[in-house]
Amino acid sequence: MARFILRRLAGMVLVLFAISLIVFAIFVVIPSYDPAEAIAGKNSNPQLVANVEETWGFDEPLPVQYLTMMKLAFSGELVSYSSEANVTEQIWEGLPATFSLCIGAAVIWLLLGLLLGYIAAVHAGRPADRVLTVLAVIGISMPVVLLAPACLYFLAIQTDLFPTGGYVPLSEDPLEWAYHLVLPWTSLAILFAGFYSRVLRSNMLEAMEEDHVRTARAKGLTERQVVTRHVLRNSLIPIVTLFGLDFAAALAGAAIVTESVFNLQGVGQYAADSIANLDLPPIMGVTLLGAFFVVLFNTLVDLAYAYLDPRIRLGESAR
Amino acid sequence: MEGRGPWYLTYRRLRSNRFALAALALFLAIGAFVLAAPLWADWVAHTGPNETHTTEKIEVGGEKREVVNSDGTPIGPVWLDAGGRFFLGADGRLGRDEMVRLMYGGRTSLAIGVGATVITTLLALALALLAGYYRGWVDTAISRVLDVVWAFPVMLLGIALGTALAISGIDIGPLTISGGSTWLPLLIIGFVLVPYMARPLRGEALALREREFVEAAEAQGSGPLRVMLNELLPNLLPTAIVLATLNVVNAMLLEAGLSFLGAGVQEPDSSWGSMVAEGVEVLATTPLLTILPGLMILLTVLAVNVFGDALRDATDPRSKVHLESHTGSYEPDRRAV
Numbered sequence: 097m098a099r100f101i102l103r104r105l106a107g108m109v110l111v112l113f114a115i116s117l118i119v120f121a122i123f124v125v126i127p128s129y130d131p132a133e134a135i136a137g138k139n140s141n142p143q144l145v146a147n148v149e150e151t152w153g154f155d156e157p158l159p160v161q162y163l164t165m166m167k168l169a170f171s172g173e174l175v176s177y178s179s180e181a182n183v184t185e186q187i188w189e190g191l192p193a194t195f196s197l198c199i200g201a202a203v204i205w206l207l208l209g210l211l212l213g214y215i216a217a218v219h220a221g222r223p224a225d226r227v228l229t230v231l232a233v234i235g236i237s238m239p240v241v242l243l244a245p246a247c248l249y250f251l252a253i254q255t256d257l258f259p260t261g262g263y264v265p266l267s268e269d270p271l272e273w274a275y276h277l278v279l280p281w282t283s284l285a286i287l288f289a290g291f292y293s294r295v296l297r298s299n300m301l302e303a304m305e306e307d308h309v310r311t312a313r314a315k316g317l318t319e320r321q322v323v324t325r326h327v328l329r330n331s332l333i334p335i336v337t338l339f340g341l342d343f344a345a346a347l348a349g350a351a352i353v354t355e356s357v358f359n360l361q362g363v364g365q366y367a368a369d370s371i372a373n374l375d376l377p378p379i380m381g382v383t384l385l386g387a388f389f390v391v392l393f394n395t396l397v398d399l400a401y402a403y404l405d406p407r408i409r410l411g412e413s414a415r
Numbered sequence: 416m417e418g419r420g421p422w423y424l425t426y427r428r429l430r431s432n433r434f435a436l437a438a439l440a441l442f443l444a445i446g447a448f449v450l451a452a453p454l455w456a457d458w459v460a461h462t463g464p465n466e467t468h469t470t471e472k473i474e475v476g477g478e479k480r481e482v483v484n485s486d487g488t489p490i491g492p493v494w495l496d497a498g499g500r501f502f503l504g505a506d507g508r509l510g511r512d513e514m515v516r517l518m519y520g521g522r523t524s525l526a527i528g529v530g531a532t533v534i535t536t537l538l539a540l541a542l543a544l545l546a547g548y549y550r551g552w553v554d555t556a557i558s559r560v561l562d563v564v565w566a567f568p569v570m571l572l573g574i575a576l577g578t579a580l581a582i583s584g585i586d587i588g589p590l591t592i593s594g595g596s597t598w599l600p601l602l603i604i605g606f607v608l609v610p611y612m613a614r615p616l617r618g619e620a621l622a623l624r625e626r627e628f629v630e631a632a633e634a635q636g637s638g639p640l641r642v643m644l645n646e647l648l649p650n651l652l653p654t655a656i657v658l659a660t661l662n663v664v665n666a667m668l669l670e671a672g673l674s675f676l677g678a679g680v681q682e683p684d685s686s687w688g689s690m691v692a693e694g695v696e697v698l699a700t701t702p703l704l705t706i707l708p709g710l711m712i713l714l715t716v717l718a719v720n721v722f723g724d725a726l727r728d729a730t731d732p733r734s735k736v737h738l739e740s741h742t743g744s745y746e747p748d749r750r751a752v
Binding site: 111114115118119122123126127128129134233234236237238239240241242245246248249253291295337338341344345348349350352353356357367368371372374376379380382383386387390391394 | 562563564566567568569570571572574575576577578579580581582583584585586587664668671672675676677678688691692694695698699702705706709710712713716717720721724738741742
């Protein structure tokens with residue numbers, strides 16, 4: 097296990113390095129703009145551009161520019177020149193809202209997806225399964241850009257059932273916190289809930305064909321015991337990896353849209369506002385830190401998975 | 416069924432799947448809808464997608480009505496009462512014809528969904544064939560690059576590329592694309608989704624490489640290109656086609672997200688995603704401007720999803736390709752092992 101962890105961590109460091117190179121290339125090397133001018137943003141003037149040029153060292157060779165950019169990003173000195181705000185501080189302020197949104201949504205999609213998948217698998221082929229299949233396919237196909245505004249309009253603007261947006265910190269008022277997040281959570285969770293119900297259903301149906309399940313039935317276990325102890329347990333293992341990937345994907349993807357529709361003032365909305373203003377430093381910061389977080393998180397999930405399922409780490413070291 | 420090839424069997428299975436046929440019909444209908452955009456614009460609505468009618472009045476069923484009210488609310492759907500003009504109403508302060516915009520926006524959305532998928536598929540097949548045929552360090556190099564791009568969250572990668580390039584455009588060697596061009600989101604989406612198709616295909620190519628027919632072809636003196644194109648490629652195609660179908664979904668949803676945020680299709684062009692972004696600004700007064708383009712995305716994605724799943728079941732009922740197109744996992748197709 098120790099060897100596996102070391103190898104996995106070494107791989108992670110390499111990927112992080114490569115990702116930082118890609119971010120540098122995207123913002124500085126590939127575009128045909130003058131980077132100092134682009135980074136200065138919409139309030140650009142010759143004095144500011146010269147200032148940026150100096151801070152970012154754009155007259156230096158590329159490797160030095162790369163190091164300067166990383167130093168700015170990771171020492172918390174990255175500044176947005178159009179809003180004159182420190183990027184790291186802004187990201188830091190947005191984190192509670194973003195994590196509240198993503199963790200809550202993840203709990204909902206896991207519970208809902210697994211419950212519906214379980215019901216569909218147990219009733220495979222019967223009407224309940226058919227109805228759930230149709231619902232799941234619609235859920236999987238539901239674009240967040242439709243679901244979030246539709247929830248907002250029909251459940252908040254028209255009917256006043258829920259607040260129309262905004263974020264209330266958990267520490268301030270837990271009830272209001274949850275009340276304000278119900279719609280964003282739902283908007284973000286539906287797509288994944290549909291997908292997880294499909295995955296669990298097909299995993300369970302597959303597991304039901306296995307020999308050990310037949311043995312369990314043959315030795316006289318009740319159907320419920322067979323399904324929960326022998327089928328469900330094995331079917332849940334692949335969900336762990338999938339969940340790791342999707343949680344990260346939601347955090348660095350659909351959450352950005354959801355946050356800006358519901359005005360949650362999280363990191364995603366900060367990114368969305370910066371895109372609208374073509375303000376590059378915040379986009380750099382969010383991209384870089386977001387990608388780093390996702391890679392770190394996925395490594396942790398991989399390690400957890402290897403711990404749960406010895407076949408993974410043994411297979412890896414045998415190769 | 417004896418003596419029939421696998422393609423015919425796939426066709427037979429698809430033909431007997433009513434859901435698949437309905438999904439295909441829906442997709443073709445949407446395709447026809449967006450292709451008819453210039454016809455509707457010229458012959459029925461008499462306006463273009465970006466023409467403004469802010470101060471105009473139109474005759475609806477005999478009475479004169481303003482396209483945009485003095486308080487800025489646009490006219491709602493008038494169906495055919497104005498002779499086809501403003502069928503679905505106008506789109507806000509600017510008073511553009513929503514129906515015409517919906518049709519033209521759909522062209523952009525579908526063109527990006529399909530065009531990006533073509534790019535992704537070609538790149539993914541090329542990489543999978545190279546990695547699968549040469550194995551060794553070629554495979555290692557290709558896999559590592561794919562790993563890194565795959566580890567980068569697609570939306571963030573799309574946002575970074577989308578904003579940086581929208582400012583300046585691309586100017587590399589012979590390739591020059593201006594910042595506002597629709598080619599940019601198309602190329603960016605085509606590029607960022609490559610690992611999601613290349614990783615599963617590479618696994619399958621590696622497994623195929625070990626098979627006897629490849630050995631037989633090499634024994635007959637086939638060179639690398641011949642083995643790749645005549646032996647490996649035909650066997651990769653069924654999976655590639657299914658993955659490509661489902662990739663259209665990923666590409667369209669990514670386009671919608673990016674355009675919604677302003678890192679995709681740029682003004683004055685529009686797509687369903689960017690139309691939703693404009694609609695959300697006036698959600699409380701004219702929700703239709705958000706719901707309509709959003710619904711079009713949903714219907715298209717739904718049709719492609721249902722058809723893609725049916726196609727997968729028809730080519731190989733046991734495969735897990737939908738999962739692979741979602742995660743870009745390495746798990747090789749068991750049929751090939």
